[in-house]
Amino acid sequence: MGGGGGMGMGGFRGIALGSGTRMGGSGNLTTSEADFGKAFDPRVLGRLWRYAAPFKLRIWAGIVLLLINTLASVVNPLIPGLAINEITKHNQTGLFWMCFFFLVNNTILWLSQFQQVYQMTWVGQHALYRVASDMFHHVASLSLTFFDENETGRVMARMQNDVTVLQQVLSNGMISIFGSFLSLIGIMVFLFVLQWELALLVSISIPVMTIALWVWQRTARRAFLRARDSISEVNATIQENVSGARVIQSLTRERQNSHNFERVNDKNMQANVHAGKVTAFIQPLVAVVSAIALAVAVFVGGLMVRSGALELGFLVSYALYINRFFDPIRDMTQQYSNMQRATVAAERIFEILDWPQDVADAPDAQELTSGRGEIEFRDVHFGYKEGVEVLHGLDIHVKPGEHVAFVGPTGAGKTTVISLLARFYDVTGGAVLVDGHDVRDITMQSLRSQMGIVLQDPFIFSGTIRGNIAFGKPDATDAEVETAARAVGVHDLIMRMEKGYDTRVLPNGANLSLGQRQLTPRSSSRTVCLLCGTPTASS
Ligand SMILES: Nc1ncnc2c1ncn2[C@@H]1O[C@H](COP(=O)(O)OP(=O)(O)OP(=O)(O)O)[C@@H](O)[C@H]1O
Ligand SMILES: [Mg+2]
Structure with missing residues (x-):
C-alpha cells in the first residue's frame, strides 16, 4: 500500500525491546516459547474470530475502506502521467481536470486510509x-x-507481551496483508496495460526482491530473537541484583556479580550491534534494486517513447509505479512474520484460557452461614504432586472457641493443613469439614469470608494501611478497621505513623517490619485467627 516511507521495521524493534522476563524452567504452560509458528492456523483464527465477530459491521466497513484505499493508491501514479500527456497534447482543460482529479483522488486516499x-x-x-x-x-x-x-514471569509474559503481539493481527495485520496483495496485483495490472513488454522486463525484479526480502526476514528474525533473549538476561540479572541487594551485600558478592553483569551486558551489546547491522542492510538494498529497475525502465521506455511506442506521460507513470512497487512485497513479508508471531501468541493465550478450574464451586454449593467455627479433618490425604503425599490420613477435630497451635519441623505440612481448610487445594482423600459441611459443598466465597488468614509470607498491596486492613472487606467502616487493628495490637503503632491509617505503604510494604506486614492485611468481621507458620509477629 502507498503509505509510509520508512522500512516499517517497527515490528522488529518491538521484538527487540519486548519481553523483560526470563523464560525457561519447567512450568506447565507447555506451548513452546519460540516466537514463530504457522502464520495461518484455521483453528486459532476461528477462535480469535469469536472475539472480533461482535464487530462484524466495522470489519466490513474496514474491508470496503481498504478496497477504496487500495484502488485510490493504485490509480494515483497514473494521474500525473495522464496530466503530462495532456501537456504534450497542449490541452489545457484536460490538464486542469487531471490536476483536479489528482487532488480528489488524494483526498479519498487520505480519508479512506484514516477511517x-x-x-x-x-x-x-x-x-x-x-x-x-x-x-x-x-x-x-x-x-x-x-x-x-x-x-x-511466564504467566505475566503471556498476559502482557502475548496480548500486545496479538493486537497486531487483531487490528491491522491480517487486513493489510490482503491490502498489500491487492496493491501488488493492481500495480501489475496497470503496468501491463500501459506497456506489456516493459512490464515483463520490470517484473523480473519481483522474484529477486521477494527472495531477498524473505532471506533477510529470516536472518533478521534470528538476530532480533537473540537480541531479545540477551536483553531478558540483562533485565533478569538487574532485577535479581536489585531485589537481592541485601543478600548480595551481606555475602559481599558485589564484585563477582558485577563481573557476571559485565558478561551479559557485553553479550547484549554484541547481539544488538548485529541486529542493527542486519536492519541497516535492507533499506539501501531495496533502494538499489528499485533504482536498477527504474533505470532499466526509463532507458528502455525512453527508447520506446522516441520510437512512438509509448507516450511520455505513461513513462512518468511507470517511473512512479516502480517507485512504490516494492512496498507491498515488503509489507507482505513483514506482516507474514507478524502473523506467525501472533499465532503463537494466541496459542499461548488460549492455553491459559483453557486451563481447567480444578478447584471450583460445586453447581449446588450452599452458602456457609453458621459461623460456629467447628473444624474437622477426616482421614485427609493430600499431595501437591501426584505420587508425593504430604498428608497421610490426618484426623483433627477443633471445637468452636478452641485455640489450637500446630507445631512441627519445617516442611511437616502445617501450611498445607491451613491451605486445605481454606480450600486453596482439594484433598485427594478424606474430607475437610467446617461446621459439619464438607468444604467442597459450600461456596468458597462464604467459606473464606469466615476466616482471617495471616500468611507466613505476607503480601502488601499498594495503597494505604487502611486499604490493606480492609482488603478482605472493602466496605468495612473505620471503626471496624480500628477494632481489627486493636485486636492484633497494632493500633497504637499505626497511630504513631505520620498519617495514621492513611499512611501510604511503600512497594512490597518496605516501610513496615515483617511482623507489621503480617498483621496488616486481611481481617474479616469474624476473625478466626490462623497463624499458619512460624509466627514472627509479636502478638
Ligand atoms: N506448592 C507446593 N508444591 C509442591 N510441594 C509443596 C508445595 N508447598 C509445600 N510443598 C511441600 O509440602 C510439604 C509440606 O509443606 P508445608 O508448607 O505445609 O510445610 P510447613 O509445615 O508449613 O513448613 P514451615 O514450617 O517451613 O512453614 C513440604 O515437603 C513441601 O516441600
Ligand atoms: Mg509453613
Missing part, C-alpha cells in the same frame, strides 16, 4: 479488551496449583 486504520484499530482494541478480561477473570478463578506450577 480504515481507525476502524480496524477500534475493532482490534475492543477484541483485545475482551481477551485480556477473559484472561484476567480466568486466572483469578484458578486454584493455587496453577500458580505453583507456572512461574510468575
Whole structure:
C-alpha cells in the first residue's frame, strides 16, 4: 500500500525491546516459547474470530475502506502521467481536470486510509479488551496449583507481551496483508496495460526482491530473537541484583556479580550491534534494486517513447509505479512474520484460557452461614504432586472457641493443613469439614469470608494501611478497621505513623517490619485467627 516511507521495521524493534522476563524452567504452560509458528492456523483464527465477530459491521466497513484505499493508491501514479500527456497534447482543460482529479483522488486516499486504520484499530482494541478480561477473570478463578506450577514471569509474559503481539493481527495485520496483495496485483495490472513488454522486463525484479526480502526476514528474525533473549538476561540479572541487594551485600558478592553483569551486558551489546547491522542492510538494498529497475525502465521506455511506442506521460507513470512497487512485497513479508508471531501468541493465550478450574464451586454449593467455627479433618490425604503425599490420613477435630497451635519441623505440612481448610487445594482423600459441611459443598466465597488468614509470607498491596486492613472487606467502616487493628495490637503503632491509617505503604510494604506486614492485611468481621507458620509477629 502507498503509505509510509520508512522500512516499517517497527515490528522488529518491538521484538527487540519486548519481553523483560526470563523464560525457561519447567512450568506447565507447555506451548513452546519460540516466537514463530504457522502464520495461518484455521483453528486459532476461528477462535480469535469469536472475539472480533461482535464487530462484524466495522470489519466490513474496514474491508470496503481498504478496497477504496487500495484502488485510490493504485490509480494515483497514473494521474500525473495522464496530466503530462495532456501537456504534450497542449490541452489545457484536460490538464486542469487531471490536476483536479489528482487532488480528489488524494483526498479519498487520505480519508479512506484514516477511517480504515481507525476502524480496524477500534475493532482490534475492543477484541483485545475482551481477551485480556477473559484472561484476567480466568486466572483469578484458578486454584493455587496453577500458580505453583507456572512461574510468575511466564504467566505475566503471556498476559502482557502475548496480548500486545496479538493486537497486531487483531487490528491491522491480517487486513493489510490482503491490502498489500491487492496493491501488488493492481500495480501489475496497470503496468501491463500501459506497456506489456516493459512490464515483463520490470517484473523480473519481483522474484529477486521477494527472495531477498524473505532471506533477510529470516536472518533478521534470528538476530532480533537473540537480541531479545540477551536483553531478558540483562533485565533478569538487574532485577535479581536489585531485589537481592541485601543478600548480595551481606555475602559481599558485589564484585563477582558485577563481573557476571559485565558478561551479559557485553553479550547484549554484541547481539544488538548485529541486529542493527542486519536492519541497516535492507533499506539501501531495496533502494538499489528499485533504482536498477527504474533505470532499466526509463532507458528502455525512453527508447520506446522516441520510437512512438509509448507516450511520455505513461513513462512518468511507470517511473512512479516502480517507485512504490516494492512496498507491498515488503509489507507482505513483514506482516507474514507478524502473523506467525501472533499465532503463537494466541496459542499461548488460549492455553491459559483453557486451563481447567480444578478447584471450583460445586453447581449446588450452599452458602456457609453458621459461623460456629467447628473444624474437622477426616482421614485427609493430600499431595501437591501426584505420587508425593504430604498428608497421610490426618484426623483433627477443633471445637468452636478452641485455640489450637500446630507445631512441627519445617516442611511437616502445617501450611498445607491451613491451605486445605481454606480450600486453596482439594484433598485427594478424606474430607475437610467446617461446621459439619464438607468444604467442597459450600461456596468458597462464604467459606473464606469466615476466616482471617495471616500468611507466613505476607503480601502488601499498594495503597494505604487502611486499604490493606480492609482488603478482605472493602466496605468495612473505620471503626471496624480500628477494632481489627486493636485486636492484633497494632493500633497504637499505626497511630504513631505520620498519617495514621492513611499512611501510604511503600512497594512490597518496605516501610513496615515483617511482623507489621503480617498483621496488616486481611481481617474479616469474624476473625478466626490462623497463624499458619512460624509466627514472627509479636502478638
Ligand atoms: N506448592 C507446593 N508444591 C509442591 N510441594 C509443596 C508445595 N508447598 C509445600 N510443598 C511441600 O509440602 C510439604 C509440606 O509443606 P508445608 O508448607 O505445609 O510445610 P510447613 O509445615 O508449613 O513448613 P514451615 O514450617 O517451613 O512453614 C513440604 O515437603 C513441601 O516441600
Ligand atoms: Mg509453613
